[in-house]
Amino acid sequence: MYWDKEIETMSRDQLEELQLKRLKETLKQASKAPFYKSLGLEDYEVRTLDDIEKLPFTTKEDLRESYPYGMVSVDRKDLVRLHSSSGTTGTPTVVFHTIKDIDAWSELVARCLYMVGVRKGDVFQNMIGYGLFTGGLGLHYGAERVGCLTIPSGPGNTKRQLKFLKDFDVNFVHVIPSYALYLADTAESMGIEPSRDLPHLRTALIGAEPHSEETRKKIENFFSIDAYNSYGLSEMNGPGVAFECPEKNGMHIWEDAYLVEIVNPHTLSHVKPGETGELVLTTLSREGMPIIRYRTKDLTSIIDSTCACGRTHRRITRISGRSDDMLIVKGVNIFPVQVEAVLLGTPGVRRNYQIVLESKGHNDHMIVKVELDPGMFVGDIRGLEKLKKSLTRDLRDELLITPEIELCEPGSLPVSEGKAVRVIDKREE
Amino acid sequence: MAHQLSLFVENKPGKLDRILDIFMGLGMDVKALTIASSDKFGIIKLLVDKPFKAKEMLKQSGFTVALTEVVVVEVNGIPAGLKGITAFFLSKNINIDNALGFGFGKDGSALVIIESEAIPQVKDLLVENGFKVLSDEQIYAL
Numbered sequence: 001m002y003w004d005k006e007i008e009t010m011s012r013d014q015l016e017e018l019q020l021k022r023l024k025e026t027l028k029q030a031s032k033a034p035f036y037k038s039l040g041l042e043d044y045e046v047r048t049l050d051d052i053e054k055l056p057f058t059t060k061e062d063l064r065e066s067y068p069y070g071m072v073s074v075d076r077k078d079l080v081r082l083h084s085s086s087g088t089t090g091t092p093t094v095v096f097h098t099i100k101d102i103d104a105w106s107e108l109v110a111r112c113l114y115m116v117g118v119r120k121g122d123v124f125q126n127m128i129g130y131g132l133f134t135g136g137l138g139l140h141y142g143a144e145r146v147g148c149l150t151i152p153s154g155p156g157n158t159k160r161q162l163k164f165l166k167d168f169d170v171n172f173v174h175v176i177p178s179y180a181l182y183l184a185d186t187a188e189s190m191g192i193e194p195s196r197d198l199p200h201l202r203t204a205l206i207g208a209e210p211h212s213e214e215t216r217k218k219i220e221n222f223f224s225i226d227a228y229n230s231y232g233l234s235e236m237n238g239p240g241v242a243f244e245c246p247e248k249n250g251m252h253i254w255e256d257a258y259l260v261e262i263v264n265p266h267t268l269s270h271v272k273p274g275e276t277g278e279l280v281l282t283t284l285s286r287e288g289m290p291i292i293r294y295r296t297k298d299l300t301s302i303i304d305s306t307c308a309c310g311r312t313h314r315r316i317t318r319i320s321g322r323s324d325d326m327l328i329v330k331g332v333n334i335f336p337v338q339v340e341a342v343l344l345g346t347p348g349v350r351r352n353y354q355i356v357l358e359s360k361g362h363n364d365h366m367i368v369k370v371e372l373d374p375g376m377f378v379g380d381i382r383g384l385e386k387l388k389k390s391l392t393r394d395l396r397d398e399l400l401i402t403p404e405i406e407l408c409e410p411g412s413l414p415v416s417e418g419k420a421v422r423v424i425d426k427r428e429e
Numbered sequence: 430m431a432h433q434l435s436l437f438v439e440n441k442p443g444k445l446d447r448i449l450d451i452f453m454g455l456g457m458d459v460k461a462l463t464i465a466s467s468d469k470f471g472i473i474k475l476l477v478d479k480p481f482k483a484k485e486m487l488k489q490s491g492f493t494v495a496l497t498e499v500v501v502v503e504v505n506g507i508p509a510g511l512k513g514i515t516a517f518f519l520s521k522n523i524n525i526d527n528a529l530g531f532g533f534g535k536d537g538s539a540l541v542i543i544e545s546e547a548i549p550q551v552k553d554l555l556v557e558n559g560f561k562v563l564s565d566e567q568i569y570a571l
Protein backbone atom coordinates (compact mmCIF):
# COMPACT_ATOMS: atom_id res chain seq x y z
CA MET A 1 0.00 0.00 0.00
CA TYR A 2 2.87 2.39 0.75
CA TRP A 3 6.19 2.72 -1.05
CA ASP A 4 7.82 4.15 2.07
CA LYS A 5 5.47 3.47 4.95
CA GLU A 6 7.60 5.00 7.66
CA ILE A 7 7.88 8.36 5.95
CA GLU A 8 4.43 8.45 4.38
CA THR A 9 2.53 7.73 7.61
CA MET A 10 4.86 9.49 10.05
CA SER A 11 3.10 11.36 12.84
CA ARG A 12 2.80 15.12 12.45
CA ASP A 13 5.21 15.77 15.32
CA GLN A 14 7.86 13.46 13.92
CA LEU A 15 7.41 14.91 10.46
CA GLU A 16 7.88 18.46 11.69
CA GLU A 17 10.91 17.44 13.69
CA LEU A 18 12.37 15.93 10.53
CA GLN A 19 11.49 19.08 8.58
CA LEU A 20 13.24 21.35 11.08
CA LYS A 21 16.35 19.20 11.02
CA ARG A 22 16.40 19.19 7.23
CA LEU A 23 15.62 22.89 6.98
CA LYS A 24 18.69 23.68 9.07
CA GLU A 25 20.84 21.41 6.91
CA THR A 26 19.38 22.97 3.78
CA LEU A 27 20.17 26.50 4.93
CA LYS A 28 23.72 25.49 5.63
CA GLN A 29 24.03 23.85 2.23
CA ALA A 30 22.32 26.69 0.34
CA SER A 31 24.65 29.24 1.92
CA LYS A 32 27.44 27.78 -0.20
CA ALA A 33 25.76 28.99 -3.40
CA PRO A 34 26.91 32.41 -4.68
CA PHE A 35 23.35 33.72 -4.82
CA TYR A 36 22.50 32.85 -1.21
CA LYS A 37 25.95 33.90 -0.05
CA SER A 38 25.22 37.35 -1.46
CA LEU A 39 21.95 37.40 0.49
CA GLY A 40 23.84 36.59 3.70
CA LEU A 41 21.69 33.50 4.23
CA GLU A 42 24.05 32.02 6.82
CA ASP A 43 23.32 34.92 9.16
CA TYR A 44 19.63 34.00 9.48
CA GLU A 45 18.88 31.96 12.54
CA VAL A 46 16.20 29.29 12.41
CA ARG A 47 15.08 27.68 15.67
CA THR A 48 11.54 26.61 14.77
CA LEU A 49 9.68 25.96 11.54
CA ASP A 50 7.83 29.25 12.02
CA ASP A 51 11.14 31.05 11.61
CA ILE A 52 10.87 30.29 7.88
CA GLU A 53 8.93 33.55 7.61
CA LYS A 54 12.06 35.50 8.44
CA LEU A 55 13.91 34.10 5.44
CA PRO A 56 14.04 35.85 2.07
CA PHE A 57 11.99 34.62 -0.89
CA THR A 58 13.53 33.26 -4.06
CA THR A 59 11.85 34.15 -7.37
CA LYS A 60 12.15 33.00 -10.95
CA GLU A 61 13.93 36.29 -11.69
CA ASP A 62 16.51 35.41 -9.03
CA LEU A 63 17.16 32.10 -10.78
CA ARG A 64 17.44 33.91 -14.10
CA GLU A 65 19.89 36.43 -12.75
CA SER A 66 21.96 33.64 -11.22
CA TYR A 67 22.34 32.01 -14.62
CA PRO A 68 24.39 29.97 -15.33
CA TYR A 69 25.94 28.62 -12.09
CA GLY A 70 24.99 31.13 -9.41
CA MET A 71 22.60 28.83 -7.53
CA VAL A 72 24.88 25.82 -7.34
CA SER A 73 25.98 24.86 -3.83
CA VAL A 74 28.27 21.91 -4.54
CA ASP A 75 31.51 21.43 -6.43
CA ARG A 76 30.55 21.52 -10.12
CA LYS A 77 32.24 18.12 -10.56
CA ASP A 78 29.47 16.61 -8.42
CA LEU A 79 26.66 17.72 -10.73
CA VAL A 80 25.23 15.06 -13.03
CA ARG A 81 22.12 16.63 -14.55
CA LEU A 82 20.79 19.94 -15.77
CA HIS A 83 17.14 20.73 -16.46
CA SER A 84 15.52 23.90 -17.66
CA SER A 85 11.98 25.10 -17.23
CA SER A 86 9.68 25.19 -20.22
CA GLY A 87 8.08 28.08 -21.98
CA THR A 88 10.44 30.84 -20.99
CA THR A 89 11.78 33.53 -23.26
CA GLY A 90 15.16 35.12 -22.86
CA THR A 91 17.49 33.74 -20.22
CA PRO A 92 16.34 30.28 -19.17
CA THR A 93 16.13 29.14 -15.59
CA VAL A 94 18.22 26.08 -14.95
CA VAL A 95 18.24 23.52 -12.17
CA PHE A 96 21.14 21.21 -11.31
CA HIS A 97 21.17 17.83 -9.66
CA THR A 98 23.79 15.66 -8.03
CA ILE A 99 23.53 11.89 -8.20
CA LYS A 100 22.01 11.99 -4.71
CA ASP A 101 19.42 14.51 -5.88
CA ILE A 102 18.41 12.31 -8.82
CA ASP A 103 18.11 9.38 -6.45
CA ALA A 104 15.93 11.31 -3.99
CA TRP A 105 13.76 12.63 -6.82
CA SER A 106 13.27 9.12 -8.24
CA GLU A 107 12.19 7.96 -4.77
CA LEU A 108 9.57 10.70 -4.55
CA VAL A 109 8.17 9.83 -7.97
CA ALA A 110 8.19 6.11 -7.11
CA ARG A 111 6.21 6.98 -3.98
CA CYS A 112 3.60 8.78 -6.13
CA LEU A 113 3.32 5.92 -8.59
CA TYR A 114 3.03 3.25 -5.91
CA MET A 115 0.34 5.35 -4.24
CA VAL A 116 -1.94 5.08 -7.30
CA GLY A 117 -1.44 1.35 -7.68
CA VAL A 118 1.54 1.12 -10.01
CA ARG A 119 3.56 -2.02 -9.33
CA LYS A 120 6.64 -3.83 -10.56
CA GLY A 121 5.90 -5.49 -13.89
CA ASP A 122 3.51 -2.80 -15.12
CA VAL A 123 4.08 -1.31 -18.58
CA PHE A 124 4.35 2.46 -18.68
CA GLN A 125 4.10 4.76 -21.69
CA ASN A 126 5.52 8.18 -20.95
CA MET A 127 3.91 10.61 -23.41
CA ILE A 128 5.47 13.68 -21.89
CA GLY A 129 8.37 15.63 -23.35
CA TYR A 130 11.87 14.44 -22.55
CA GLY A 131 14.90 16.67 -22.91
CA LEU A 132 15.30 19.80 -20.84
CA PHE A 133 11.72 19.55 -19.64
CA THR A 134 11.52 17.61 -16.36
CA GLY A 135 8.24 15.78 -16.99
CA GLY A 136 9.70 13.04 -19.13
CA LEU A 137 12.84 12.03 -17.29
CA GLY A 138 11.32 12.60 -13.85
CA LEU A 139 8.59 10.04 -14.35
CA HIS A 140 10.94 7.81 -16.31
CA TYR A 141 13.33 7.38 -13.41
CA GLY A 142 10.51 6.94 -10.90
CA ALA A 143 8.81 4.26 -12.99
CA GLU A 144 12.07 2.37 -13.45
CA ARG A 145 12.63 2.61 -9.70
CA VAL A 146 9.28 0.87 -9.13
CA GLY A 147 10.28 -1.74 -11.71
CA CYS A 148 8.06 -0.86 -14.67
CA LEU A 149 8.80 -1.49 -18.32
CA THR A 150 9.10 2.12 -19.40
CA ILE A 151 8.41 3.30 -22.96
CA PRO A 152 9.92 6.76 -23.48
CA SER A 153 7.54 7.69 -26.30
CA GLY A 154 7.37 11.40 -25.56
CA PRO A 155 4.47 13.41 -27.01
CA GLY A 156 3.27 13.48 -30.61
CA ASN A 157 3.06 10.83 -33.33
CA THR A 158 -0.42 10.08 -32.05
CA LYS A 159 -1.16 7.05 -34.20
CA ARG A 160 2.01 5.33 -33.02
CA GLN A 161 1.12 6.17 -29.43
CA LEU A 162 -2.18 4.34 -29.85
CA LYS A 163 -0.49 1.41 -31.54
CA PHE A 164 2.01 1.05 -28.68
CA LEU A 165 -0.72 1.31 -26.06
CA LYS A 166 -2.45 -1.63 -27.69
CA ASP A 167 0.49 -3.78 -28.79
CA PHE A 168 2.51 -3.61 -25.53
CA ASP A 169 -0.48 -4.01 -23.17
CA VAL A 170 0.35 -0.68 -21.56
CA ASN A 171 -1.03 -0.33 -18.01
CA PHE A 172 -0.48 3.34 -17.31
CA VAL A 173 0.47 6.53 -19.08
CA HIS A 174 1.79 9.95 -18.18
CA VAL A 175 0.22 12.62 -20.36
CA ILE A 176 -0.63 16.31 -20.58
CA PRO A 177 -4.42 16.62 -20.25
CA SER A 178 -4.94 18.52 -23.52
CA TYR A 179 -2.95 15.85 -25.33
CA ALA A 180 -4.99 13.11 -23.62
CA LEU A 181 -8.12 14.70 -25.07
CA TYR A 182 -6.50 14.92 -28.48
CA LEU A 183 -5.50 11.28 -28.16
CA ALA A 184 -9.13 10.45 -27.34
CA ASP A 185 -10.34 12.30 -30.46
CA THR A 186 -7.80 10.48 -32.61
CA ALA A 187 -8.66 7.10 -31.09
CA GLU A 188 -12.32 7.75 -31.74
CA SER A 189 -11.73 8.68 -35.36
CA MET A 190 -9.64 5.54 -35.82
CA GLY A 191 -12.46 3.41 -34.44
CA ILE A 192 -10.52 2.42 -31.32
CA GLU A 193 -12.84 1.39 -28.49
CA PRO A 194 -10.68 1.60 -25.31
CA SER A 195 -12.61 -0.89 -23.18
CA ARG A 196 -12.29 -3.43 -26.00
CA ASP A 197 -8.96 -2.52 -27.62
CA LEU A 198 -6.99 -1.25 -24.60
CA PRO A 199 -8.12 -3.61 -21.84
CA HIS A 200 -4.83 -3.36 -19.91
CA LEU A 201 -4.83 0.40 -19.62
CA ARG A 202 -6.01 1.41 -16.14
CA THR A 203 -4.31 4.62 -15.06
CA ALA A 204 -3.33 8.02 -16.44
CA LEU A 205 -1.12 10.46 -14.60
CA ILE A 206 -2.04 13.92 -15.77
CA GLY A 207 -0.21 17.14 -15.06
CA ALA A 208 2.06 19.87 -16.37
CA GLU A 209 -0.92 21.92 -17.46
CA PRO A 210 -3.86 23.39 -15.54
CA HIS A 211 -7.05 21.51 -16.22
CA SER A 212 -10.53 21.17 -14.87
CA GLU A 213 -12.33 18.34 -13.10
CA GLU A 214 -14.47 17.97 -16.25
CA THR A 215 -11.32 17.30 -18.29
CA ARG A 216 -10.30 14.57 -15.86
CA LYS A 217 -13.76 13.00 -16.09
CA LYS A 218 -13.67 13.10 -19.90
CA ILE A 219 -10.30 11.34 -19.93
CA GLU A 220 -11.46 8.77 -17.38
CA ASN A 221 -14.73 8.06 -19.14
CA PHE A 222 -13.34 7.82 -22.64
CA PHE A 223 -10.50 5.46 -21.75
CA SER A 224 -12.32 3.71 -18.86
CA ILE A 225 -9.42 4.44 -16.52
CA ASP A 226 -8.54 6.40 -13.39
CA ALA A 227 -6.74 9.68 -13.97
CA TYR A 228 -4.64 11.16 -11.17
CA ASN A 229 -3.55 14.73 -10.91
CA SER A 230 0.17 15.37 -10.61
CA TYR A 231 1.89 18.54 -9.51
CA GLY A 232 5.49 19.56 -9.96
CA LEU A 233 7.74 22.26 -11.32
CA SER A 234 11.27 22.09 -12.57
CA GLU A 235 12.61 24.41 -9.87
CA MET A 236 11.42 21.83 -7.30
CA ASN A 237 12.75 18.87 -9.40
CA GLY A 238 9.70 18.46 -11.59
CA PRO A 239 6.95 15.84 -11.17
CA GLY A 240 6.79 14.19 -7.78
CA VAL A 241 6.21 17.25 -5.61
CA ALA A 242 2.55 16.51 -4.97
CA PHE A 243 0.29 13.77 -6.24
CA GLU A 244 -3.24 12.56 -5.79
CA CYS A 245 -3.92 9.41 -3.81
CA PRO A 246 -6.80 7.06 -4.73
CA GLU A 247 -9.17 9.30 -2.75
CA LYS A 248 -8.81 11.89 -5.57
CA ASN A 249 -9.38 14.73 -3.17
CA GLY A 250 -6.32 16.95 -3.23
CA MET A 251 -2.66 16.10 -3.81
CA HIS A 252 -0.39 14.90 -1.00
CA ILE A 253 2.64 17.11 -0.97
CA TRP A 254 5.73 15.28 0.27
CA GLU A 255 6.54 17.30 3.33
CA ASP A 256 9.72 15.44 4.18
CA ALA A 257 11.13 16.89 0.93
CA TYR A 258 9.35 20.25 0.72
CA LEU A 259 8.41 22.85 3.30
CA VAL A 260 5.03 24.26 2.30
CA GLU A 261 3.76 27.79 2.73
CA ILE A 262 0.76 29.55 1.22
CA VAL A 263 1.14 33.32 1.02
CA ASN A 264 -0.97 36.20 -0.13
CA PRO A 265 0.70 37.14 -3.45
CA HIS A 266 0.40 40.86 -2.66
CA THR A 267 1.31 41.08 1.03
CA LEU A 268 3.53 37.95 0.98
CA SER A 269 2.39 37.01 4.47
CA HIS A 270 0.85 33.63 5.29
CA VAL A 271 -2.85 33.25 4.50
CA LYS A 272 -5.25 31.84 7.07
CA PRO A 273 -5.43 28.01 7.12
CA GLY A 274 -7.46 26.71 4.18
CA GLU A 275 -7.35 29.99 2.27
CA THR A 276 -6.16 30.14 -1.32
CA GLY A 277 -2.87 31.84 -2.05
CA GLU A 278 0.45 31.40 -3.79
CA LEU A 279 2.32 28.22 -3.05
CA VAL A 280 5.82 28.83 -1.68
CA LEU A 281 8.18 25.87 -1.38
CA THR A 282 11.55 25.22 0.22
CA THR A 283 13.50 22.13 -0.76
CA LEU A 284 14.44 20.02 2.26
CA SER A 285 16.59 17.29 0.77
CA ARG A 286 18.43 18.76 -2.18
CA GLU A 287 22.18 19.26 -2.15
CA GLY A 288 23.13 20.44 -5.66
CA MET A 289 20.80 23.38 -5.76
CA PRO A 290 18.67 23.94 -2.65
CA ILE A 291 16.04 26.66 -3.05
CA ILE A 292 14.64 28.67 -0.15
CA ARG A 293 11.05 29.95 -0.18
CA TYR A 294 10.52 29.66 -3.90
CA ARG A 295 7.52 31.59 -5.17
CA THR A 296 5.84 29.11 -7.51
CA LYS A 297 3.19 31.58 -8.76
CA ASP A 298 0.75 28.66 -8.49
CA LEU A 299 -2.45 29.36 -6.60
CA THR A 300 -3.74 26.66 -4.26
CA SER A 301 -4.83 25.99 -0.68
CA ILE A 302 -3.94 23.40 1.94
CA ILE A 303 -6.31 20.64 3.04
CA ASP A 304 -5.35 19.97 6.65
CA SER A 305 -7.76 17.14 7.51
CA THR A 306 -6.61 13.54 7.72
CA CYS A 307 -6.86 11.52 4.53
CA ALA A 308 -8.58 8.12 4.37
CA CYS A 309 -5.50 6.67 2.64
CA GLY A 310 -3.54 6.99 5.91
CA ARG A 311 -0.82 9.34 4.67
CA THR A 312 -0.03 12.15 7.05
CA HIS A 313 1.48 14.52 4.51
CA ARG A 314 -0.98 17.34 3.93
CA ARG A 315 -2.76 17.86 0.64
CA ILE A 316 -2.99 20.84 -1.67
CA THR A 317 -6.06 21.52 -3.80
CA ARG A 318 -6.05 21.48 -7.59
CA ILE A 319 -4.05 24.46 -8.86
CA SER A 320 -6.72 27.07 -9.50
CA GLY A 321 -4.47 29.05 -11.81
CA ARG A 322 -1.09 30.64 -12.14
CA SER A 323 -0.75 34.23 -11.22
CA ASP A 324 0.94 34.46 -14.67
CA ASP A 325 -2.03 32.86 -16.47
CA MET A 326 -4.54 35.02 -14.76
CA LEU A 327 -6.13 37.51 -17.11
CA ILE A 328 -7.56 40.72 -15.82
CA VAL A 329 -10.43 41.69 -18.10
CA LYS A 330 -12.57 44.69 -17.18
CA GLY A 331 -11.04 44.46 -13.73
CA VAL A 332 -12.21 40.86 -13.26
CA ASN A 333 -9.77 38.00 -12.63
CA ILE A 334 -10.24 35.28 -15.24
CA PHE A 335 -8.50 31.95 -15.71
CA PRO A 336 -8.60 30.22 -19.11
CA VAL A 337 -9.48 26.98 -17.31
CA GLN A 338 -12.87 28.51 -16.45
CA VAL A 339 -13.62 28.90 -20.16
CA GLU A 340 -12.54 25.32 -20.75
CA ALA A 341 -14.92 24.07 -18.07
CA VAL A 342 -17.90 25.82 -19.69
CA LEU A 343 -17.03 24.52 -23.17
CA LEU A 344 -16.73 20.95 -21.92
CA GLY A 345 -20.25 21.22 -20.53
CA THR A 346 -21.68 22.56 -23.82
CA PRO A 347 -22.84 20.08 -26.45
CA GLY A 348 -22.35 21.44 -29.96
CA VAL A 349 -18.85 22.81 -29.53
CA ARG A 350 -15.48 21.10 -29.38
CA ARG A 351 -12.86 21.43 -26.64
CA ASN A 352 -10.45 23.60 -28.52
CA TYR A 353 -10.74 27.32 -27.94
CA GLN A 354 -8.89 30.60 -28.11
CA ILE A 355 -9.34 33.76 -26.10
CA VAL A 356 -8.65 37.06 -27.86
CA LEU A 357 -8.49 40.26 -25.83
CA GLU A 358 -8.87 43.60 -27.56
CA SER A 359 -9.33 47.22 -26.60
CA LYS A 360 -12.58 48.84 -27.65
CA GLY A 361 -12.17 52.48 -26.80
CA HIS A 362 -11.05 52.39 -23.19
CA ASN A 363 -12.78 49.10 -22.52
CA ASP A 364 -11.53 45.55 -22.68
CA HIS A 365 -13.27 43.30 -25.13
CA MET A 366 -13.08 39.52 -24.82
CA ILE A 367 -13.67 37.20 -27.74
CA VAL A 368 -13.92 33.47 -27.21
CA LYS A 369 -13.36 31.49 -30.39
CA VAL A 370 -14.79 27.99 -30.32
CA GLU A 371 -14.99 25.24 -32.88
CA LEU A 372 -18.35 23.89 -33.91
CA ASP A 373 -18.80 20.16 -33.34
CA PRO A 374 -19.50 18.83 -36.87
CA GLY A 375 -21.52 15.96 -35.44
CA MET A 376 -23.97 18.38 -33.87
CA PHE A 377 -24.46 20.59 -36.93
CA VAL A 378 -27.94 20.10 -38.37
CA GLY A 379 -27.79 22.70 -41.09
CA ASP A 380 -29.69 25.71 -39.87
CA ILE A 381 -28.51 29.13 -38.84
CA ARG A 382 -31.04 29.41 -36.03
CA GLY A 383 -29.46 26.52 -34.16
CA LEU A 384 -26.09 28.25 -34.38
CA GLU A 385 -27.50 31.52 -33.09
CA LYS A 386 -29.11 29.63 -30.21
CA LEU A 387 -25.80 27.94 -29.42
CA LYS A 388 -24.02 31.30 -29.40
CA LYS A 389 -26.60 32.73 -27.04
CA SER A 390 -26.48 29.90 -24.55
CA LEU A 391 -22.66 29.87 -24.58
CA THR A 392 -22.56 33.62 -23.99
CA ARG A 393 -24.93 33.23 -21.07
CA ASP A 394 -23.00 30.32 -19.50
CA LEU A 395 -19.66 32.09 -19.88
CA ARG A 396 -21.08 35.27 -18.40
CA ASP A 397 -22.36 33.29 -15.41
CA GLU A 398 -18.92 31.74 -14.94
CA LEU A 399 -16.66 34.72 -15.71
CA LEU A 400 -18.93 37.57 -14.61
CA ILE A 401 -18.21 39.45 -17.82
CA THR A 402 -19.89 39.01 -21.19
CA PRO A 403 -17.62 37.69 -23.93
CA GLU A 404 -18.31 37.69 -27.64
CA ILE A 405 -18.57 34.18 -29.06
CA GLU A 406 -17.09 33.44 -32.44
CA LEU A 407 -18.06 30.09 -33.93
CA CYS A 408 -15.26 28.64 -36.02
CA GLU A 409 -14.98 25.70 -38.35
CA PRO A 410 -13.75 22.51 -36.69
CA GLY A 411 -9.99 22.17 -36.98
CA SER A 412 -9.43 25.87 -37.65
CA LEU A 413 -8.04 26.76 -34.22
CA PRO A 414 -4.48 25.75 -33.31
CA VAL A 415 -4.33 22.36 -31.61
CA SER A 416 -1.81 21.94 -28.85
CA GLU A 417 0.17 18.76 -28.62
CA GLY A 418 2.18 20.32 -25.83
CA LYS A 419 1.40 23.16 -23.51
CA ALA A 420 -1.72 24.89 -24.71
CA VAL A 421 -1.35 28.45 -25.88
CA ARG A 422 -4.81 29.82 -25.83
CA VAL A 423 -4.72 33.51 -25.10
CA ILE A 424 -3.96 36.31 -27.55
CA ASP A 425 -3.81 39.65 -25.82
CA LYS A 426 -4.02 42.48 -28.36
CA ARG A 427 -4.93 45.16 -25.81
CA GLU A 428 -3.03 48.39 -25.83
CA GLU A 429 -0.94 49.05 -22.77
CA MET B 430 -37.35 12.74 -49.57
CA ALA B 431 -35.02 15.07 -51.44
CA HIS B 432 -32.03 16.46 -49.59
CA GLN B 433 -30.18 19.72 -49.75
CA LEU B 434 -26.63 20.35 -48.50
CA SER B 435 -26.06 22.81 -45.72
CA LEU B 436 -22.49 23.95 -44.97
CA PHE B 437 -21.18 25.90 -42.02
CA VAL B 438 -18.37 28.20 -43.16
CA GLU B 439 -16.46 31.07 -41.64
CA ASN B 440 -16.84 34.28 -43.59
CA LYS B 441 -13.51 34.10 -45.34
CA PRO B 442 -12.82 34.51 -49.05
CA GLY B 443 -12.34 31.42 -51.16
CA LYS B 444 -14.72 29.08 -49.32
CA LEU B 445 -17.34 28.82 -52.05
CA ASP B 446 -14.61 28.57 -54.62
CA ARG B 447 -13.20 25.48 -52.90
CA ILE B 448 -16.63 23.89 -52.66
CA LEU B 449 -17.29 24.42 -56.35
CA ASP B 450 -13.86 23.01 -57.16
CA ILE B 451 -14.81 19.82 -55.37
CA PHE B 452 -18.12 19.62 -57.23
CA MET B 453 -16.49 20.19 -60.58
CA GLY B 454 -14.01 17.43 -59.79
CA LEU B 455 -16.96 15.12 -59.15
CA GLY B 456 -18.89 16.26 -62.19
CA MET B 457 -21.63 17.29 -59.78
CA ASP B 458 -24.49 19.47 -60.92
CA VAL B 459 -25.58 22.40 -58.72
CA LYS B 460 -29.29 23.16 -59.10
CA ALA B 461 -29.62 25.99 -56.61
CA LEU B 462 -27.47 27.89 -54.16
CA THR B 463 -28.09 30.30 -51.31
CA ILE B 464 -25.79 31.93 -48.82
CA ALA B 465 -27.04 33.17 -45.49
CA SER B 466 -24.51 35.16 -43.53
CA SER B 467 -24.37 35.90 -39.88
CA ASP B 468 -21.67 38.20 -38.55
CA LYS B 469 -18.60 35.95 -38.67
CA PHE B 470 -19.98 32.84 -40.32
CA GLY B 471 -22.44 31.78 -42.93
CA ILE B 472 -24.52 28.85 -44.09
CA ILE B 473 -24.24 27.86 -47.70
CA LYS B 474 -27.12 25.78 -49.02
CA LEU B 475 -26.82 23.79 -52.19
CA LEU B 476 -29.24 21.64 -54.09
CA VAL B 477 -27.21 19.11 -56.07
CA ASP B 478 -27.92 15.94 -57.99
CA LYS B 479 -26.02 13.58 -55.68
CA PRO B 480 -26.35 15.05 -52.17
CA PHE B 481 -25.13 12.01 -50.18
CA LYS B 482 -22.00 11.59 -52.24
CA ALA B 483 -21.41 15.34 -52.12
CA LYS B 484 -21.73 15.31 -48.33
CA GLU B 485 -19.14 12.55 -47.99
CA MET B 486 -16.68 14.35 -50.27
CA LEU B 487 -17.13 17.67 -48.49
CA LYS B 488 -16.73 16.01 -45.12
CA GLN B 489 -13.50 14.38 -46.26
CA SER B 490 -12.28 17.80 -47.35
CA GLY B 491 -12.85 19.10 -43.84
CA PHE B 492 -16.15 20.91 -44.30
CA THR B 493 -18.86 20.97 -41.66
CA VAL B 494 -21.85 19.77 -43.60
CA ALA B 495 -25.35 18.52 -42.95
CA LEU B 496 -28.23 17.32 -45.10
CA THR B 497 -31.68 18.77 -44.66
CA GLU B 498 -34.91 17.56 -46.21
CA VAL B 499 -36.69 19.79 -48.68
CA VAL B 500 -39.68 19.71 -51.00
CA VAL B 501 -39.72 21.35 -54.37
CA VAL B 502 -43.03 22.65 -55.68
CA GLU B 503 -43.84 23.93 -59.14
CA VAL B 504 -45.93 27.08 -59.11
CA ASN B 505 -47.48 29.26 -61.73
CA GLY B 506 -45.35 32.30 -61.36
CA ILE B 507 -44.19 34.43 -58.53
CA PRO B 508 -45.82 36.09 -56.66
CA ALA B 509 -49.22 34.64 -57.56
CA GLY B 510 -48.22 30.96 -57.53
CA LEU B 511 -46.01 31.33 -54.48
CA LYS B 512 -48.76 33.16 -52.65
CA GLY B 513 -50.97 30.10 -53.12
CA ILE B 514 -48.46 28.08 -51.11
CA THR B 515 -47.88 30.62 -48.37
CA ALA B 516 -51.61 31.08 -47.88
CA PHE B 517 -51.97 27.33 -47.68
CA PHE B 518 -49.22 27.02 -45.03
CA LEU B 519 -50.76 29.85 -43.06
CA SER B 520 -54.10 28.07 -43.03
CA LYS B 521 -52.40 24.94 -41.69
CA ASN B 522 -50.32 26.96 -39.22
CA ILE B 523 -47.03 25.55 -40.58
CA ASN B 524 -43.89 27.63 -40.41
CA ILE B 525 -41.65 27.84 -43.48
CA ASP B 526 -38.00 28.06 -42.48
CA ASN B 527 -36.71 29.00 -45.87
CA ALA B 528 -38.00 29.23 -49.36
CA LEU B 529 -36.08 29.82 -52.55
CA GLY B 530 -37.66 30.33 -55.94
CA PHE B 531 -35.65 29.46 -59.00
CA GLY B 532 -35.84 28.15 -62.52
CA PHE B 533 -38.29 30.64 -64.00
CA GLY B 534 -39.63 29.25 -67.24
CA LYS B 535 -40.95 31.24 -70.20
CA ASP B 536 -44.47 30.16 -69.38
CA GLY B 537 -44.18 31.90 -66.02
CA SER B 538 -43.77 28.67 -64.03
CA ALA B 539 -41.25 28.61 -61.22
CA LEU B 540 -39.83 26.10 -58.79
CA VAL B 541 -39.81 26.78 -55.06
CA ILE B 542 -37.58 24.92 -52.62
CA ILE B 543 -39.23 24.78 -49.25
CA GLU B 544 -37.60 23.99 -45.92
CA SER B 545 -39.61 23.34 -42.83
CA GLU B 546 -39.22 21.44 -39.57
CA ALA B 547 -42.02 19.11 -40.62
CA ILE B 548 -41.06 18.31 -44.19
CA PRO B 549 -42.64 14.82 -44.57
CA GLN B 550 -46.06 16.11 -43.46
CA VAL B 551 -45.65 19.23 -45.54
CA LYS B 552 -44.97 17.15 -48.60
CA ASP B 553 -48.00 14.93 -47.98
CA LEU B 554 -50.24 17.92 -47.37
CA LEU B 555 -49.10 19.64 -50.54
CA VAL B 556 -49.70 16.52 -52.62
CA GLU B 557 -53.13 15.92 -51.04
CA ASN B 558 -54.13 19.48 -51.82
CA GLY B 559 -53.22 19.35 -55.47
CA PHE B 560 -49.91 21.18 -55.53
CA LYS B 561 -47.36 20.02 -58.10
CA VAL B 562 -44.68 18.48 -55.92
CA LEU B 563 -41.60 17.20 -57.72
CA SER B 564 -40.38 13.66 -57.10
CA ASP B 565 -36.79 13.12 -55.91
CA GLU B 566 -35.85 11.87 -59.38
CA GLN B 567 -37.31 14.95 -61.01
CA ILE B 568 -35.38 17.21 -58.62
CA TYR B 569 -32.04 15.52 -59.08
CA ALA B 570 -32.53 15.49 -62.86
CA LEU B 571 -33.30 19.20 -63.13
Ligand SMILES: [Zn+2]
Nearest residue numbers: 245247307309
Ligand atom coordinates in the same frame (compact mmCIF):
# COMPACT_ATOMS: atom_id res chain seq x y z
ZN1 LIG C 1 -4.60 10.32 0.67
